[in-house]
Amino acid sequence: xxxxxxxxxxxxxxxxxxxxxxxxxxxxxxxxxxxxxxxxxxxxxxxxxxxxxxxxxxxxxxxxxxxxxxxxxxxxxxxxxxxxxxxxxxxxxxxxxxxxxxxxxxxxxxxxxxxxxxxxxxxxxxxxxxxxxxxxxxxxxxxxxxxxxxxxxxxxxxxxxxxxxxxxxxxxxxxxxxxxxxxxxxxxxxxxxxxxxxxxxxxxxxxxxxxxxxxxxxxxxxxxxxxxxxxxxxxxxxxxxxxxxxxxxxxxxxxxxxxxxxxxxxxxxxxxxxxxxxxxxxxxxxxxxxxxxxxxxxxxxxxxxxxxxxxxxxxxxxxxxxxxxxxxxxxxxxxxxxxxxxxxxxxxxxxxxxxxxxxxxxxxxxxxxxxxxxxxxxxxxxxxxxxxxxxxxxxxxxxxxxxxxxxxxxxxxxxxxxxxxxxxxxxxxxxxxxxxxxxxxxxxxxxxxxxxxxxxxxxxxxxxxxxxxxxxxxxxxxxxxxxxxx
Amino acid sequence: xxxxxxxxxxxxxxxxxxxxxxxxxxxxxxxxxxxxxxxxxxxxxxxxxxxxxxxxxxxxxxxxxxxxxxxxxxxxxxxxxxxxxxxxxxxxxxxxxxxxxxxxxxxxxxxxxxxxxxxxxxxxxxxxxxxxxxxxxxxxx
Numbered sequence: 001x002x003x004x005x006x007x008x009x010x011x012x013x014x015x016x017x018x019x020x021x022x023x024x025x026x027x028x029x030x031x032x033x034x035x036x037x038x039x040x041x042x043x044x045x046x047x048x049x050x051x052x053x054x055x056x057x058x059x060x061x062x063x064x065x066x067x068x069x070x071x072x073x074x075x076x077x078x079x080x081x082x083x084x085x086x087x088x089x090x091x092x093x094x095x096x097x098x099x100x101x102x103x104x105x106x107x108x109x110x111x112x113x114x115x116x117x118x119x120x121x122x123x124x125x126x127x128x129x130x131x132x133x134x135x136x137x138x139x140x141x142x143x144x145x146x147x148x149x150x151x152x153x154x155x156x157x158x159x160x161x162x163x164x165x166x167x168x169x170x171x172x173x174x175x176x177x178x179x180x181x182x183x184x185x186x187x188x189x190x191x192x193x194x195x196x197x198x199x200x201x202x203x204x205x206x207x208x209x210x211x212x213x214x215x216x217x218x219x220x221x222x223x224x225x226x227x228x229x230x231x232x233x234x235x236x237x238x239x240x241x242x243x244x245x246x247x248x249x250x251x252x253x254x255x256x257x258x259x260x261x262x263x264x265x266x267x268x269x270x271x272x273x274x275x276x277x278x279x280x281x282x283x284x285x286x287x288x289x290x291x292x293x294x295x296x297x298x299x300x301x302x303x304x305x306x307x308x309x310x311x312x313x314x315x316x317x318x319x320x321x322x323x324x325x326x327x328x329x330x331x332x333x334x335x336x337x338x339x340x341x342x343x344x345x346x347x348x349x350x351x352x353x354x355x356x357x358x359x360x361x362x363x364x365x366x367x368x369x370x371x372x373x374x375x376x377x378x379x380x381x382x383x384x385x386x387x388x389x390x391x392x393x394x395x396x397x398x399x400x401x402x403x404x405x406x407x408x409x410x411x412x413x414x415x416x417x418x419x420x421x422x423x424x425x426x427x428x429x430x431x432x433x434x435x436x437x438x439x440x441x442x443x444x445x446x447x448x449x450x451x452x453x454x455x456x457x458x459x460x461x462x463x464x465x466x467x468x469x470x471x472x473x474x475x476x477x478x479x480x481x482x483x484x485x486x
Numbered sequence: 487x488x489x490x491x492x493x494x495x496x497x498x499x500x501x502x503x504x505x506x507x508x509x510x511x512x513x514x515x516x517x518x519x520x521x522x523x524x525x526x527x528x529x530x531x532x533x534x535x536x537x538x539x540x541x542x543x544x545x546x547x548x549x550x551x552x553x554x555x556x557x558x559x560x561x562x563x564x565x566x567x568x569x570x571x572x573x574x575x576x577x578x579x580x581x582x583x584x585x586x587x588x589x590x591x592x593x594x595x596x597x598x599x600x601x602x603x604x605x606x607x608x609x610x611x612x613x614x615x616x617x618x619x620x621x622x623x624x625x626x627x
Contacts, residue, residue: 048608075495077607077626102603102626139522139597140562140590198559208600209627247559250602250626254552257606258540274606416493417599417627446598486600 004042004051006035012469016054016067021270026054027066029403031465034071041075048273050080053098056272057085061280062093064344064351068403070358071465072412072457077101078276081357084406086342088351089281094269095290096278097260099354100337102253104296106211106244107178107333107359108381109304110392111311112230114325115237117217120481127215127318128439128482134314135213135307136205137486138443143204145306152196153188155203156248159298160331163204163305169312170324173305175370177331178360178378181301183338186294195251199299202246204306208447208486211243212383213311216390216478223475226376226394230329232476239315239326240390240478241307242383244335245300252292259285281352290352293337304331329392330379334359334409342404353404361395361407361472379475382463383410386440386483387433387453391463392476399471407472411459420455421446433483442485451485489517492608494624499608500551501622507543507611510619511550512568515585518551518604518625519565524596528566530586539580544611546572546579547621551604554585564590602626 006014006028014035016026028035028051042051050073057079058067064086073082078098087093120127136143145166147155155162160174160181174180188196206213218236221227232238245252263279263286264271271277279286312323337354344351353360362368363377370378382391388411395405415423426445429452433440442448466472488509492499498521502514519525536553540546550570558564565587573580590597607624614620 077605077624081496102605138592139600140558140564140592194556194560198556202559207602209602251552251556254548254555254603257548258545261541261545261606274609277606413496416495417498418491418493443592444596444598446596450599 004055006039012465016051022055022058024058024063024066026058028054028069028073029465029469029471030071030073031461033461034465038073048075050075053078053080053083053273056276057083059272060085060094060096060278061269062087062091064088068406070406070408072357072408072410072462074412076356078273079354079356081412082408083356084354084358084403086351086353086404087281088349093281093352094278095281095286095337095352096276096354097253097256098273098275099356100293101335101356102250103244103335104249104252104293105300105333106335107300107331108383109241109308109331110329110381111239111308112232112327112329113237113239113315114321115319117235117237119319120237123318124439124482128441128484130314130318131213131482131484132441134310135484137484138208141205142201143306145203147200147203149196152199155302156188156191156295156298157186158182159301160305163302168306168309173328176328177301178333181305183294183297185291186298187291188295190288190291191252191295192255195248195255198247198251203303205246206243206307206486207246208443210451211486212386213484214240214480215482216240216480218476219389219479220477223473226475229373229376230379230475231327238329238478239311240381241304241311243303243307245296246303248299249296252296256289256292260289297333297336300333332359332378332380340404355406357409358406359409360405361399362405363395363397363400366400366405380407380472382408382459384459385411385453385456386451386480386485387436387438388459390478391474392478393463393466393472393474396470396473403471408462408466411456411462413455414457415455417450420450420452424449424452424454438480439482440485448485489513491517491521492622497624497627499622499624501620503614503618503620505618507619508570508572510621511547511570514547514621515551515554515568516566518554518601521601521625522598523564525566527595528564528587530567531588532563533584533586534561536583536585537581539578541578543579544609546581547611548604548606548609548623550581550583551625555601555603557585562589563587564595599627
């Protein structure tokens with residue numbers, strides 16, 4: 001295929017003009033550096049690169065407005081990571097596997113504590129050790145809850161409410177969870193027994209790879225109004241939990257790969273990349289997959305609700321707090337496809353919005369936001385690495401108009417895991433971070449090396465591009481103090 | 487080399503190489519488990535049987551790796567030795583395989599990262615310059 005070229009719209013927005021089979025243009029948010037990297041990559045790896053993936057998504061039936069990419073764009077499976085695509089069911093729109101991925105509703109839940117940085121400084125090591133013991137993580141870990149087939153079905157239908165009913169957390173938590181922690185439209189019959197069996201012991205486990213639990217403090221506040229609405233102050237201690245739907249989500253992905261490949265052929269949808277297999281939203285296959293994805297979404301909510309309880313318990317024990325003193329700031333996913341109403345060309349439409357490695361970022365005014373956040377939009381969490389800052393940002397009206405209320409989700413890898421393992425040593429890394437005041441506990445030294453800060457893109461560049469483009473706004477910058485890795 | 491780990495920006499690719507397609511499948515499985523544990527420390531004490539089918543040989547490889555991940559989570563085991571038989575039945579390919587290993591002991595086995603899923607990305611089956619079979623795909627970590 002011919003070389004893909006980008007047209008500069010502004011300093012932070014670039015267009016991939018509609019060409020060939022594309023139904024809509026591509027639209028990429030990023031600064032010059034991000035775009036240069038993207039073009040270099042598409043020149044070097046012609047078969048598999050993020051720009052080509054933006055193009056391929058733009059060719060899918062029923063896509064509305066544009067195939068979007070956020071500033072943390074990098075190559076994914078079918079969709080680029082940082083990719084957003086909204087599809088109109090009435091125009092033959094599809095649900096595509098690559099727009100969701102294998103870790104359905106992977107996301108971040110952030111808790112705010114009443115503690116300040118100096119309250120925990122002296123006990124950071126003790127806290128990290130305790131969290132490491134209490135939070136099941138790493139290869140083969142199992143959760144506190146051991147479930148039966150019937151109970152798993154309840155998890156899939158009830159989401160965070162299931163964990164709540166088991167005494168994990170407080171009813172108020174639901175208000176501060178996307179979809180109130182329970183998405184509708186799930187028939188557990190659309191999820192295989194194998195997927196459910198894989199999950200029996202995994203509810204309330206963190207996982208491994210890039211999943212983490214991080215104790216952070218607020219280093220700087222950029223947006224006083226939003227920070228006040230969120231109850232954030234300088235030096236305040238927060239806890240971020242990054243994980244998803246665990247084995248259940250992974251197995252749903254595995255199961256539906258074949259089913260959606262058949263569906264793509266059946267409905268005559270050309271497969272440009274195998275992970276981009278899909279089915280029309282309004283088809284039996286599409287409906288089944290949407291239901292399974294919703295089950296995965298609920299499973300992830302239940303998972304993070306359970307993990308939050310373990311964090312609360314640990315903080316209560318170490319610092320003598322009451323569990324309810326640790327509040328949920330917000331819980332939001334970045335690997336989902338969900339029905340949402342958006343304005344397109346002056347009319348309101350119900351669309352299936354895919355966000356693959358992109359956080360939903362509903363700005364001011366959206367009724368889905370909790371009342372306390374309605375004037376500023378809900379917070380989104382941008383994960384850095386265990387050695388660098390993370391950001392709390394928020395959605396904007398511009399983001400609602402241009403990106404279906406979507407935003408960035410993290411720094412994104414720059415170096416492969418194999419290279420990182422050769423370049424970094426887990427033990428050295430742990431010592432180096434300790435010198436910087438960051439206590440790291442990991443279940444695998446090799447795993448730590450793979451997650452070295454040097455293997456990731458610069459979070460500052462990504463956050464600045466999202467902020468300057470106006471689709472997201474910086475609210476606060478966070479610094480890690482203690483990190484637990486799977 | 488019977489299996490290779492391929493470079494990939496976010497995840498990793500596994501490639502199995504063998505005299506037959508079956509051997510390549512078995513080596514590919516070794517490659518996948520080498521990402522999770524130190525293979526030589528996993529003793530082939532117990533075994534599980536695996537069956538799967540797919541429309542093509544390539545997708546059968548992804549299904550096979552997927553079945554092994556399923557067995558890992560169901561049994562709590564990790565595996566280091568594999569045997570595979572593939573048969574064509576009409577339009578479908580069927581695989582019967584066996585995996586030998588033992589219950590995961592994270593410390594003794596040197597647990598590394600958890601593989602979430604085998605994917606269709608980079609999926610390829612073919613012959614090497616030396617005439618061996620190879621099969622490969624990217625796995626999601």
